[in-house]
Amino acid sequence: MVLVSYDLQLPNATASDALKEKIRTFLAGIDFDGPCLVLEPGEIAKFEEHFDLGGGVPVTFTVDPSGKVVARHDGEATKAEFExxxxxDLKAR
Structure with a gap:
């Protein structure tokens, strides 16, 4: 799982050490130890176009080993919905 942060699109946001620490603190609070992609403002439009985004957040994708999106869920979800x-075949890995 990879989390994607849109924090740099907030007004006056910069890729500072303080922002990075805020993201680390958030991730620790949700007990997540995977990678987090922090999108730069110039990357957001390309990212949203590639994954057909443009609605609300969160959006969850399941991506197979070849990089193909095999499932998508828009909005909040329960653990059972994520599972x-x-x-x-991915659960067995």
Whole structure:
């Protein structure tokens, strides 16, 4: 799982050490130890176009080992909903 941060699109936001620490603190608070991609303002439009975004957040994707999006969930989800998105062959890994 990779989390994507839009924090740099907020007014007056800069890629400072303080912002990085804020993101680290958030991730620690949700007990997440995976990578977090922090999008630069110039990258957001390309990212949203590539993944057909433009609605609300959060959006969750399941991506197979070849990089293909195999499931998508818009909005909040329960643990059971997230688990249902993971194909059986990925659960076995």
């Amino acid at each position: 249902a998105m993971i194909p059986r």
